[in-house]
Amino acid sequence: MSKSKFSKRSILITLLVALALVLPVSMTAAQGPEYITYNSMHGDPLPRAFDEEIVGMWNEANPLTPVEHSIIAHEDFKQAIRAYLTAEPAPDVLTWFAGERARFFIDRGLIADISDVFADYGFNEAYAPGFVALASVEGSQYFLPTSYYWWAVYYRPSIFEQAGITEVPETWDDFLATCDTLNEAGITPITIGTRYPWTAAAWFDYLNMRLNGPEFHVDLMLLKESYTDERVKNVFEYWQQLFDHNCFIADAAAYAWQEALTPMTDGDAAMYLMSQFILDSYPDEMEDDLDFFRFPIIDPEIPIGEDAPTDGYFIAAGARNLDGGKEFLAYIGSQEIQQKAFDEMGRLPTRTDVDVSGATPATQKGIELIQTADYVAQFYDRDTTAPMAEAGLDGFSRFWSDPSSIDQILEDLEAERLRILEEEAAAQ
Amino acid sequence: MATAVKSQPLREPLDFTGPNFLALICAVIILVVFIFMPWMWTEMKYNGARLMSDVLTGGSLKNFATWQIALVPVTALLAMGLALWGLMAPHRGALASILAALTSLLGLAYYADLYFVREGEVADYMRANIGIGADVTLVALIGLIVQAALVYPDINRWTQRASQKLSARRPAVPQKWIPYLFLLPPLALYVVWIIAPTLYTFYLSLTNWDGVSTPQYIGLKNYETLFRQSALTESLTNNLRWLVVFVTVPTTLGLGLALIFNTDMRGGRWYKVSFYSPLVLSWPVIALVWSWVYHPTRGLINSLLIEGGITSNPPGWLADRDLAIYCIIAAAAWRQVGYVMVLYLAGLKNLDPTYIDAGLVDGANRWQLFRHVILPLLAPVTTIVFIISVIDSLRSFDLVQVMTRGGQGTRVLANYMYIEAFNNYRMGFGAAIAVVLFSISIIFVGLYLWRSLKDELEY
Numbered sequence: 089m090s091k092s093k094f095s096k097r098s099i100l101i102t103l104l105v106a107l108a109l110v111l112p113v114s115m116t117a118a119q120g121p122e123y124i125t126y127n128s129m130h131g132d133p134l135p136r137a138f139d140e141e142i143v144g145m146w147n148e149a150n151p152l153t154p155v156e157h158s159i160i161a162h163e164d165f166k167q168a169i170r171a172y173l174t175a176e177p178a179p180d181v182l183t184w185f186a187g188e189r190a191r192f193f194i195d196r197g198l199i200a201d202i203s204d205v206f207a208d209y210g211f212n213e214a215y216a217p218g219f220v221a222l223a224s225v226e227g228s229q230y231f232l233p234t235s236y237y238w239w240a241v242y243y244r245p246s247i248f249e250q251a252g253i254t255e256v257p258e259t260w261d262d263f264l265a266t267c268d269t270l271n272e273a274g275i276t277p278i279t280i281g282t283r284y285p286w287t288a289a290a291w292f293d294y295l296n297m298r299l300n301g302p303e304f305h306v307d308l309m310l311l312k313e314s315y316t317d318e319r320v321k322n323v324f325e326y327w328q329q330l331f332d333h334n335c336f337i338a339d340a341a342a343y344a345w346q347e348a349l350t351p352m353t354d355g356d357a358a359m360y361l362m363s364q365f366i367l368d369s370y371p372d373e374m375e376d377d378l379d380f381f382r383f384p385i386i387d388p389e390i391p392i393g394e395d396a397p398t399d400g401y402f403i404a405a406g407a408r409n410l411d412g413g414k415e416f417l418a419y420i421g422s423q424e425i426q427q428k429a430f431d432e433m434g435r436l437p438t439r440t441d442v443d444v445s446g447a448t449p450a451t452q453k454g455i456e457l458i459q460t461a462d463y464v465a466q467f468y469d470r471d472t473t474a475p476m477a478e479a480g481l482d483g484f485s486r487f488w489s490d491p492s493s494i495d496q497i498l499e500d501l502e503a504e505r506l507r508i509l510e511e512e513a514a515a516q
Numbered sequence: 517m518a519t520a521v522k523s524q525p526l527r528e529p530l531d532f533t534g535p536n537f538l539a540l541i542c543a544v545i546i547l548v549v550f551i552f553m554p555w556m557w558t559e560m561k562y563n564g565a566r567l568m569s570d571v572l573t574g575g576s577l578k579n580f581a582t583w584q585i586a587l588v589p590v591t592a593l594l595a596m597g598l599a600l601w602g603l604m605a606p607h608r609g610a611l612a613s614i615l616a617a618l619t620s621l622l623g624l625a626y627y628a629d630l631y632f633v634r635e636g637e638v639a640d641y642m643r644a645n646i647g648i649g650a651d652v653t654l655v656a657l658i659g660l661i662v663q664a665a666l667v668y669p670d671i672n673r674w675t676q677r678a679s680q681k682l683s684a685r686r687p688a689v690p691q692k693w694i695p696y697l698f699l700l701p702p703l704a705l706y707v708v709w710i711i712a713p714t715l716y717t718f719y720l721s722l723t724n725w726d727g728v729s730t731p732q733y734i735g736l737k738n739y740e741t742l743f744r745q746s747a748l749t750e751s752l753t754n755n756l757r758w759l760v761v762f763v764t765v766p767t768t769l770g771l772g773l774a775l776i777f778n779t780d781m782r783g784g785r786w787y788k789v790s791f792y793s794p795l796v797l798s799w800p801v802i803a804l805v806w807s808w809v810y811h812p813t814r815g816l817i818n819s820l821l822i823e824g825g826i827t828s829n830p831p832g833w834l835a836d837r838d839l840a841i842y843c844i845i846a847a848a849a850w851r852q853v854g855y856v857m858v859l860y861l862a863g864l865k866n867l868d869p870t871y872i873d874a875g876l877v878d879g880a881n882r883w884q885l886f887r888h889v890i891l892p893l894l895a896p897v898t899t900i901v902f903i904i905s906v907i908d909s910l911r912s913f914d915l916v917q918v919m920t921r922g923g924q925g926t927r928v929l930a931n932y933m934y935i936e937a938f939n940n941y942r943m944g945f946g947a948a949i950a951v952v953l954f955s956i957s958i959i960f961v962g963l964y965l966w967r968s969l970k971d972e973l974e975y
Contacts, residue, residue: 123577143576151579152641167938170727196728285923339812339832341924351813478940485923489837500746507741511724514734 122153124412125179127172129165132346132368138432142425146416153412163284173198178404180413181420186222186233186398187466188309188473193402194230200403200410202417203228209418219438222398232421233400235435237364238454239290239467240380247358251275256381260298260326263384267335270358277335279357281348285485289468290361290395291330292484295323297393298386302463305393309471311509315501324487324494326386331491341485363397364434364454379450382457391462397470398438479504530672532609534679536602538663539616543595545656546623550589553649556580556642564588564649579638584626588653591623595660610667617664623657714954720947727943738948748949750925751932754841758909758928761845762852767901770856771894775886777857778864788861792854799851799914806847807919810834840924844915852908856901863897864890903964910957929953 130139136159147154158179160168165183172179173193184190193199206212206229212220215233223231243256248266251273257263267277282288297305300319307313308320330336337348337357346369351357353374360366361383370378385392401420403413419425423441430437430444434451436458437444444455458464469477483497555564562577568585570577595616602612630642666672689697721738723731742748773791777784794802809816810833821830833843867890875889891898913930916922922931929949937946 147576147579151638154576154579156576170938170941174728193728198728283923284921339835341920342810342812342832342835475940475942478935482923486925489835489924515724 122409122412123156124153124181124409124416125156125158126181126416127158127160127165127179128183129160129162130183131159131161132365134368134433135365138429142420142428146419153415155416169193173404173406176406177408178406180407180409181401181403181416184231184400184402185466185470186219186231186400187470189470190231190402191225192474194225198405199230200405200407200413201228201230202232202403202414205229205232205414205418205421209421211421214423214439214441216438216440219398223400231400231402232417233398233438234421234426235400235429235433235437236396236398236458237435238457239294239361239363239383239395240454240457241359241383242362242366242378242380243359244352244355244377245379246377247275247355251358256379257384258381260384260386264329264333264335267330267333271334275355276337276351276357277333278330278359278361279337279348279351280340280360281343281345282340282485282488283342283344283347285481285488286467286469287345287348287362288484288488289481290363291327292323292480293395293465293468294361294383295326295386296320297463297465298383298390299323299326301390302393302465303391305465306463306471309465309468311473311476311505315498315505320498321494324491324498327487328491328494341489363395364436367434380453392460393463393465394458394461395467396436396458396461396464397467399435400438473508475508476505530610530669531676532602532606532613532667532672534672534675535613535663535666536599536609536616538666539595539613539660540599540603542656542659542663543592543599543616545659546592546653547589547596549649549652549656550592553652554647555585555649556645556647558647562647564653580642582629582634584629587626588623591619591657591660594619594622613664613667617661620657620660623653623660627654627657717947717950717954720944721951723944723947725943725947726941727937728941731944734944738945741945742948742952747927747932748952751927751929754926754928755910755912757841758845758848758912759906761842761849762905762909763902766849766852766856767898767905769853770901771860773853773857774860774864775890778861788857791857794851795854795858797851800918802847802851803915803918806843806850806915807834810843810919834920834924837925840920841926844919844926847919848909848912848915852905856905859897859901859904860894863894867893899967900964903960903967906960907957907964910953910960929956 126143128139130136139159140157143155143157169182169184172182178198184193190199206220206223211229211232215223219233220229223229223233247270248254248256251270253266253269255262257266270277280287293305296308299322304313304319308315314320337351340348345362348360349366349369352360353371366378367375382392382394401417403410403417407413421439423439426437426439427442429435430442431446434448436451436455444451447455465471468480472480479501483501486497487494550564552560552563554560554562555567556562564585567577567581568589569575571581571583571585598612598616598619602609602616605612630639630646634642666675720731722733722735724734724737725731777788781787797805808814812818812830812832812835815833817833818830821827831839834840871889871893872885875885880888911930912928913934916926916928916931917934920926922928922935927935930953933946933949933953936942936949
């Protein structure tokens with residue numbers, strides 16, 4: 089009997105000792121990990137590979153402060169960003185657009201002040217003054233603008249040749265004539281995918297800037313001008329001419345922008361008003377047969393405006409690892425990484441010390457396109473407020489499927505503009 | 517004295533259910549903790565499974581663990597298998613229990629490696645930031661060893677006596693509370709996840725919340741704006757179109773198919789399955805498949821139209837503002853037909869054959885039999901089908917979201933709400949749309965409840 093009593097006691101003691109060993113261990117586990125969260129919207133193949141590569145390089149160099157990287161599809165990212173920024177805790181580093189889109193969150197205190205990063209890493213000097221200004225609100229920096237890219241009419245020279253077009257159109261009449269020639273040759277002049285209607289907004293931006301000048305365009309974006317103005321109506325009359333000349337591909341609304349590339353690569357369509365990032369999704373082996381020209385000039389008296397959206401990064405105000413995020417942001421903004429971004433993706437750098445001498449002729453042409461412009465706009469849905477952008481994009485796609493309803497569309501847009509202004513006034 | 521003890525005949529054969537059961541519990545704890553509790557730091561997402569997969573696939577956290585972490589789930593699975601084996605083959609209970617204790621050493625090897633072998637900055641960091649999950653697992657691993665001690669006869673008897681004493685006590689809860697105690701957890705969940713958010717949505721619809729700032733009370737202004745929007749008319753019209761098509765087309769087709777397949781026809785089972793199979797697919801998958809079918813140049817329909825020489829200029833389907841919404845409804849109806857068919861088939865199977873026989877004896881022809889006997893008897897099913905169709909058409913969202921994102925005049929209420937709330941950041945306004953949708957739905961849900969309660973009382 090005594091033997092069994094002993095073993096009971098021994099078991100109890102073993103258990104207690106085991107517990108005593110384990111408990112202190114649990115007490116020390118309170119401190120948080122040093123990882124950095126990074127949410128990006130770079131879903132297309134080329135930027136995605138680049139993004140994963142730079143995160144990999146960081147993780148190699150900083151084993152104890154790795155970056156947790158999530159890639160979210162572009163359209164979903166735009167919708168989810170509010171949830172990210174108001175989450176507890178928010179992700180540390182995020183990709184985003186410069187301009188009104190960033191300003192919206194800065195005004196609401198959701199973006200962290202990164203003036204210290206700009207000061208400590210010499211970004212104030214290294215980045216072109218215009219972009220530092222774009223990143224600043226009341227003297228403090230909130231956004232790291234890393235690259236921008238031009239918009240232009242992309243076309244396939246071989247198709248132009250086949251249709252007997254020797255020169256790229258420079259004026260509106262040339263442009264319409266080009267469309268007619270292509271149609272006669274049985275080729276759809278312009279392809280576009282408007283399932284996500286932002287692609288149509290490029291046409292509005294350019295027609296408005298070419299017809300009414302950049303100044304009016306800016307005022308319209310800032311809701312200072314009316315959508316029922318005769319000048320806006322005029323934009324849609326010119327747009328209508330393109331429909332009258334059968335310039336656009338049929339059933340554009342069935343395609344996303346990448347899907348609309350297929351008619352072009354198949355040789356069924358010749359032109360696409362698109363940005364430099366067309367190359368991300370365009371087949372590499374066909375890129376030799378892809379060139380671009382400036383959107384045709386309608387009135388030579390009017391200053392030239394171009395769309396050149398700037399992309400970049402910011403840190404959420406509610407970031408869990410603010411210091412780590414700043415270090416990672418400084419890494420992304422460094423000369424080495426930005427040089428790499430330029431070499432691999434051909435976006436135009438915002439850092440002045442990125443060596444662009446190795447640029448492809450296409451990139452040099454793009455740089456010239458922007459440098460010879462009198463005004464550089466971001467893009468319709470980045471220059472105007474979010475609700476107005478949504479209403480505008482909806483209006484453009486309505487116009488696309490039923491051009492005759494333009495008066496009703498413009499009245500609706502004007503009503504939306506007035507509602508937003510009223511709401512803003514009430515909020516103040 | 518010693519012989520007297522030995523000769524006691526009351527001693528039962530040793531029962532190893534206890535140790536095996538304990539081993540099973542420990543193994544389950546290890547597995548659950550490994551997947552759901554922080555292995556390092558304090559956040560759930562840094563669980564053992566995540567670390568292990570990062571180590572094995574070279575993910576971003578690969579530096580925070582070593583391959584030995586894979587020993588932990590292996591131990592748990594082995595111990596689980598052994599414990600189950602012991603429970604199912606009681607005469608092997610002792611062996612299973614001891615083997616389970618031995619597998620525990622495999623898992624302990626991970627801890628030995630972490631705490632005594634590994635050196636360097638990273639190892640120090642890992643030791644300093646170990647999470648609660650790793651600790652709990654260690655305790656469970658020790659538990660796996662401790663359970664084997666119960667194989668020792670005296671301890672086994674002692675624990676069995678203790679557990680008998682425990683189970684001899686009656687619970688102190690009065691009998692009449694018991695149903696409510698069982699109801700409490702689901703009711704609590706229901707209140708937290710359904711009732712409270714609904715009420716909160718009602719409140720939000722009276723504010724100008726943008727999802728970021730503090731909501732400000734603005735009275736009925738959202739509703740005033742909403743009822744002036746052409747988008748509301750568009751959405752309501754589309755919902756109404758959806759409703760009309762859903763109540764008529766799939767119901768008729770489904771009933772027809774059910775009547776056909778209710779007979780013992782050749783291959784009937786195969787046909788039933790093929791009509792039912794779309795129901796297995798989720799809405800977004802159906803939306804994607806049909807987007808391809810409707811593709812203007814390469815889709816199934818237009819390829820057939822062009823190749824078959826029927827027309828050289830076929831419609832653009834989803835790109836055509838006048839057709840888009842009907843294209844989407846058609847895709848939805850395609851799925852609904854199988855569903856309705858199954859409901860009616862079940863209804864037909866439950867019919868009392870004596871009524872039909874009586875009808876036949878009275879000389880009814882097929883149509884009369886269907887019109888005056890079968891259809892009235894199917895009335896309860898028809899009500900259910902009708903109400904389900906109405907509710908399904910009101911909550912339609914997925915197809916529109918995937919196929920057109922609400923463009924091309926295809927907005928429906930749920931989709932309109934989503935775009936306003938999550939795309940345009942007008943949460944208050946979105947909530948107002950949600951309230952309108954809720955008010956319409958509640959009529960039909962109420963009808964459904966009233967109907968099913970009435971039926972229950974009748975029987």
